[in-house]
Amino acid sequence: MSKSIILCGVGGQGTILASRLIASAAMKKNLPIKTAETIGMAQRGGSVFSHLRIGEADTPLIAKGQADLIIAFEPGEAVRQLPFLRKGGAVVVSSRPVMPVSAMIGKSTYDANAMLTYLKENVEHLTIVDADQAAKDLGSAKTLNVVLLGAAIRSGELGLDEEEIIQAMKERIPEKLWNMNLQSLAWSK
């Protein structure tokens, strides 16, 4: 099996934990895994991404047009990474935009609805996760990463099933948070 997955979002949204969960699950299946992450200055509210390659690969980086799946924590960031998606690949995207400070103070513009429209027009295999509804149902916005991971499992392009992700989660997340995370993982069902 080989899968190329991109996770993207804004610094602080929890993309790295989601990337670790996928990697742990792949490792437990004895699959080779390589990833590349954004670490450092960009974490302060900048655009961040992780590239993951499951299966034999010479580099963790994914070339344009080669990703099987993009898990986007933010609509604009999904559009930014879209050139990496292969034809027929899947996109799982959170509907909730993160407004950049530059847009709040009028130094730039950002129309998140236009991003979602663009994704609908250009991605056949698209799952939009209503992040506000999920946060309301779950009582917290903090597990958005796990909600998205659940939707990614159901996209069929993650290459890992729910049980495998749950096992990885139980190893990385304290027991008192299991319930919350299991509900989050199942939310998009």
Add this chain to the structure above:
Amino acid sequence: MHKEFLMGNEAIALGALAAGVNLVAGYPGTPSTEVLETIAKRNPGNVYVEWSINEKAGMEVAAGAAYAGARTMVTMKQVGLNVASDPLMSLEYIGVKGGMVVLVADDPGPISSQTEQDTRTFGMFSKVPVFDPCSVNDAYEMIQEAFEVSEKHGTPVIFRATTRVDHGYEAIEVKDAEEYKSIKPEGFVKDSGRWVIFPRLSVKNHALIEKRNVELADEFSAYSRNVILKEKQPCKKGIATHGANFGYVKDTCKERDLRILRVATPFPFPEKLALEFLEGLDEVLCVEELDPVIERALIYVCGKYGLNVKIRGKKTGDIPASGENTLEIVDAAIAKFLGESKVPKGDALAAPPALPVRPPVLCAGCPHRASFYAVKMAMKGQKTIYCGDIGCYTLGNAQPLDMCDTCLCMGAGIGIAQGVFHTEPDTKCFAFVGDSTFFASGITGTINAFYNQADLTLVILDNSTTAMTGHQPHPGTGRTVMGQVVEKVSMEKVLRAIGLTTVETVDPLDYALSVETVKRVTAEPGVKAIIFRSPCIALTKPSGKSAVDPAKCIACGKCIRELGCPALILGEDGKKAKIDTSLCTGCTLCEQICPVKAIAGGTKNDTAKEGKANE
């Protein structure tokens, strides 16, 4: 052996532990920081680890221990090597007894650095052998070999990785702690003819170093990580590459048939292996990041041996002169080199709407924002210069704060402010420096400015940690990376000992007091200091968050427009302010500047979180 999913820097650390490293020193800097942190975390108990106050101090500590026969490592980012270059240049002439690895992380792009300098070139300049790993697994094994080479030849060696190796992750096989080498240092043996650098010793050792490096080049030609991947069908074209680019070349050449040379030790250059690679070729493309090191070496080899091989790369414009390479850049360069007609992959997408612009910004509730805003308001209407420095607070340059007029290198802001003062004495000169940066390289500049009669205000932004690199301790924090609680070095006492008479410490989250303090202190002559002390938000637990009362908010937009806090957003009506409670830390700065007191509810909580921040 067991399998672990490791970051490149973690693998380097575990490799060093497996090699029996006895002492590790370093200064934090992206992308090198996790090496030393992992040594501290996975310390079997017998390794001395320290965050030194800067790279020069770390280099000297590691050298001393290596003189005494210990295996040592010093860690830093590429610009850190500039700080440590003085001891390194001389150390190469003296040599070491125990194996010593200088771990330097280069940053093509640059993603988090001031320069795109290439430590391979620094190796050539300092005559220190250089190792250049290509993947997480390669780095794990190679660092163990680097210690052996260092010890065998009695020289420090440079182990330089780049961001994609340092911050790449891979599931790899690593040794169990029981399999680690055990090194018992012999101790320092007095011998002034060996350890004391004098001109006579330097000229003698210089000759020996040059001779050794020729021998080492031959040794490296047989080193298993310097490899030639042979073509299947006879070909006239080859690719020479290194580091992470080796992976890009292999990935993009799966369906191409070429001869590929991977150079794992760029200095001393494995000349014999290069000759074997060049045999029968007409043309070579050098796929490199940062400097054209291999390209120059191959041009030299061709000249030396009279080979008629055309060497292409950065010098011929076939590979970009600057920036980080990508799979697309490498693929396109190789396609052009082979004369392939380019078939675009996949369907071209329609042009997307304008993408959000996201430069990094100060976090919501960051005390630096309050410090900058207080100085900005206090100095309104006056002629000023705000000299910045290296750290999170460089982000004070962003709109709307716009409080960083210069930034050069660690600690430079103080000297720059002094230079501006001597040229235009009517300007109110400020130097902003963080707590860790002050200890690393701000004290010298402060003494220089004080003694040479400058007039400037030193503003220390003390958030009680080294925030940008992930919250490492420093001498002002009172704890060490080994977890010891130790006596803090007091900035106030240091400044007063230098001779400054005005040294005021204030909580920047008290807005009125901060503005008043800045006005009062800057009116004093000479060098004076304000210490804005408030912990990094990642080290404290937010309690009460602020909220906007829509009935009171007059939609003036002042809070959003002047503070640029990511937690301040527009409400549903698109006019009145609203607080994003997932980001607000309750710093209360917006409450204090709201003209109609429409924001309330924030309570600062200074109790430290347990353990390290969750980066």
